[in-house]
Amino acid sequence: MRLKILACKVLYRELSYLSALCPNLLDVTYMRQGLHNTPEALRNELQKEIDAIDLDQDIHTGTEDSCGPIDAILLAYGLCSNGVCGLSSKKYPLVVPRAHDCNTLFLGSKERYREYFDTYSGIYWYTPGWLENAPMPSETMTDRLMELYTELYGEDNAEYLVDLELGWYKKYTTGAYIRWKELPFPQYEEYTKRCTHYLNWTFRLFEGSSDLLREFLSGSWDEDRFLVVPPGRKIAPSFDERILCVE
Structure with a gap:
């Protein structure tokens, strides 16, 4: 199969590893991290990429004469605050994992994500891709904000502004x-421990699984784990355990 993949950059290491082992012909475009913070922006950027593929004008894909037609467009995202809802391709099937967010993709199943979510209240997730591409809750982030606001507003005002901006930390425990196991980064694991110690959170280590992403790239799209959207149809939230459905 020849597959076009649109993925958040936080999945760069995992998808790169699995792509190298996959027998399918894969063309991956990584989107900048942070688009999910504004779901409409994520939807708009992904739809632009899909439209470009439909028109065969995306420089990442090339032309059908040079590369051959693709079999499907894979979206390496979850529901992501409904950011993928409404997406559609006129020409190709869209395939998306049934997941609320990317942590399901790292953990390997929506069931495991649900289990941890229900068991441990207030979880903030750390992965290599998140640590490399996003400002994570940490002493480093606090210090950077303090330095910035001190320069702009003075030290007394800076302490107040940092406390205000980072007040959402209190939602997590x-x-x-x-x-x-395929991509061990002990330095990131240790850094996460230091972050949780600083934040007075409990540290937990979870073994992830490559199974879901491996099957995603292989084309083994069973209905329980993946939504396949026919050309001309749109992705929609299902509001049940399936997470996603065809509109």
């Missing part, structure tokens, strides 16, 4: 690192 656990910092969880997802480790893949």
